[in-house]
Amino acid sequence: MKIYEQRSAPNPRRVRIFLAEKGLLDQVTFVQLDMDKGELETEAFARKNAWQRVPVLELDDGTCLAETVAICRYLEELHPEPSLFGRSALERAQVEMWNRRVELGFFFQISQAFRHTHPAMAPLETPQVPAWGEANKARALQSLARLNDALAERRFIAADVFTVADITAMCAVNFMRPVRLKRPEGLEHLERWYSEVTERPSATA
Amino acid sequence: MKIYEQRSAPNPRRVRIFLAEKGLLDQVTFVQLDMDKGELETEAFARKNAWQRVPVLELDDGTCLAETVAICRYLEELHPEPSLFGRSALERAQVEMWNRRVELGFFFQISQAFRHTHPAMAPLETPQVPAWGEANKARALQSLARLNDALAERRFIAADVFTVADITAMCAVNFMRPVRLKRPEGLEHLERWYSEVTERPSATA
Numbered sequence: 001m002k003i004y005e006q007r008s009a010p011n012p013r014r015v016r017i018f019l020a021e022k023g024l025l026d027q028v029t030f031v032q033l034d035m036d037k038g039e040l041e042t043e044a045f046a047r048k049n050a051w052q053r054v055p056v057l058e059l060d061d062g063t064c065l066a067e068t069v070a071i072c073r074y075l076e077e078l079h080p081e082p083s084l085f086g087r088s089a090l091e092r093a094q095v096e097m098w099n100r101r102v103e104l105g106f107f108f109q110i111s112q113a114f115r116h117t118h119p120a121m122a123p124l125e126t127p128q129v130p131a132w133g134e135a136n137k138a139r140a141l142q143s144l145a146r147l148n149d150a151l152a153e154r155r156f157i158a159a160d161v162f163t164v165a166d167i168t169a170m171c172a173v174n175f176m177r178p179v180r181l182k183r184p185e186g187l188e189h190l191e192r193w194y195s196e197v198t199e200r201p202s203a204t205a
Numbered sequence: 206m207k208i209y210e211q212r213s214a215p216n217p218r219r220v221r222i223f224l225a226e227k228g229l230l231d232q233v234t235f236v237q238l239d240m241d242k243g244e245l246e247t248e249a250f251a252r253k254n255a256w257q258r259v260p261v262l263e264l265d266d267g268t269c270l271a272e273t274v275a276i277c278r279y280l281e282e283l284h285p286e287p288s289l290f291g292r293s294a295l296e297r298a299q300v301e302m303w304n305r306r307v308e309l310g311f312f313f314q315i316s317q318a319f320r321h322t323h324p325a326m327a328p329l330e331t332p333q334v335p336a337w338g339e340a341n342k343a344r345a346l347q348s349l350a351r352l353n354d355a356l357a358e359r360r361f362i363a364a365d366v367f368t369v370a371d372i373t374a375m376c377a378v379n380f381m382r383p384v385r386l387k388r389p390e391g392l393e394h395l396e397r398w399y400s401e402v403t404e405r406p407s408a409t410a
Contacts, residue, residue: 050351051306063295067302074298090268093279097272101256132337146255 002029002058003071004048009035010111010171011068012055013205017167018072020202022079035124069099072164084164091159098150098158098165106147107172109140113179137181144173144187151189155196162197170197207234207263208276209253214240215316215376216273217260218410222372223277225407227284240329274304277369289369296364303355303363303370311352312377314345318384342386349378349392356394360401367402375402 005012007030019025033039033054040052049056049066057065057074065071076085086092115125116133147169150157158165173183173194183190197203210217212235224230238244238259245257254261254271262270262279270276281290291297320330321338352374355362363370378388378399388395402408 050354051310065298065302067305070298070302070305073301074294077294077297089279089282092282093270093275096278097270097275100272100275105256127336127340129334129337129340131332132334135332135334149255 001027001060002031004031004033004045004056004058005054006033006035009054010107010175011053014068014167014171015055015057015071016205017171017202018075018084018164020205021082021084021162021167021200022075024075024079025205036120069103069164084162084167086159086163087161095158095163095165099163099168101143102147102157102165102168102172106140106143107168107175109136109143110172110175110179110181112136113140113181114175118178137179140176140181141184144183144190148187148190151193156193162200166193166197170194170203206232206265207236209236209238209250209261209263210259211238211240214259215312215380216258219273219372219376220260220262220276221410222376222407223280223289223369225410226287226289226367226372226405227280229280229284230410241325274308274369287366289367289372291364291368292366300363300368300370304368304373306348307352307362307370307373307377311345311348312373312380314341314348315377315380315384315386317341318345318386319380323383342384345381345386346389349388349395353392353395356398361398367405371398371402375399375408 003012003015005015007013016025019028033045035054039045040054046052048058048064051066053066055066055068055071057071059065065074073085076083086095113133113136115121116128116136117130122128147157154160156162156166157169176183183194208217208220210220212218221230224233238250240259244250245259251257253263253269256271258271260271260273260276262276264270270279278290281288291300318338318341320326321334321341327333352362359365361367361371362374381388388399
């Protein structure tokens with residue numbers, strides 16, 4: 001298996017952490033692409049992913065899969081243990097619910113704040129809309145408070161075990177740094193969870 | 206089973222179409238909530254979904270599931286036939302990939318254009334950022350061209366059979382109307398697909 005990625009970007013990191021949790025990192029060859037050098041815009045890459053985003057998983061027969069969660073879900077089917085998408089129909093639905101809440105309601109806000117306020121993103125995000133970037137900062141902090149409430153109820157975001165929703169949330173929290181957003185004081189359950197997930201060996205993958 | 210929804214909103218429609226395709230519509234009691242009247246802001250509803258969005262599926266034991274795709278995925282587990290999420294590991298990954306491309310790269314753009322340019326959304330979307338709404342219209346049309354390319358290759362969006370990705374795409378195309386976006390001429394594969402999916406009995410669910 002081959003993965004096309006840009007190592008510094010948060011979505012490829014989600015896949016690397018997922019692979020590390022499954023013990024699969026050494027089964028994958030990583031190919032680095034640099035979006036600042038236009039390496040996602042080539043025709044060769046468009047044949048692998050017409051939507052021109054990383055990460056892309058290329059199987060040995062040349063089939064390419066794009067979209068972070070689609071790649072993770074495929075890896076879960078091939079290597080079900082340890083389960084990162086839930087262990088029963090209801091838990092799988094709850095993991096999906098929480099992964100989407102975190103992704104669409106938190107990760108996305110941070111990413112929009114980054115893309116619409118960071119000067120390095122101006123050539124890629126046309127038009128850059130700074131007012132939209134700023135609006136997302138307040139929303140991201142509101143979501144963080146909601147995650148703190150959830151983490152008052154259980155050890156991890158979606159369940160009593162570590163799941164893909166924790167990976168999405170941890171990558172989003174780390175993505176706050178380039179946006180210069182700080183975690184507000186007083187979110188004690190979030191801080192307890194953050195210490196635990198960042199100490200896992202997978203966190204540095 | 207009970208579903209809390211607002212009938213006119215596009216995400217509840219995705220779940221109704223999914224239920225209709227599964228032949229399950231008559232097993233669900235629908236409860237209407239009106240977001241313009243603040244009915245998603247009540248404490249009673251926040252106990253069902255802390256993120257205060259519809260649809261919400263309430264099981265007979267009171268467990269509540271939010272997020273459109275989490276609800277559909279749970280229904281797929283309980284009622285696997287006809288399969289709407291794929292019939293093999295690879296097809297399930299491809300359906301996930303396409304459903305996400307359609308949702309994050311098309312449905313979302315239409316929804317942002319609506320929320321940030323429509324006067325009715327001003328009280329809910331604070332601040333409304335009209336420049337962001339407008340920027341999304343061009344992106345939505347670019348995605349529509351990419352869907353047309355995909356539909357040149359196969360009968361439906363993700364596979365040779367109808368899947369959840371077709372439901373997401375059809376609801377997004379219909380959501381173009383309140384945004385006053387028209388389908389550009391010349392997307393013949395998209396038009397062929399759109400005629401076929403809107404003629405299915407589920408389309409009016």
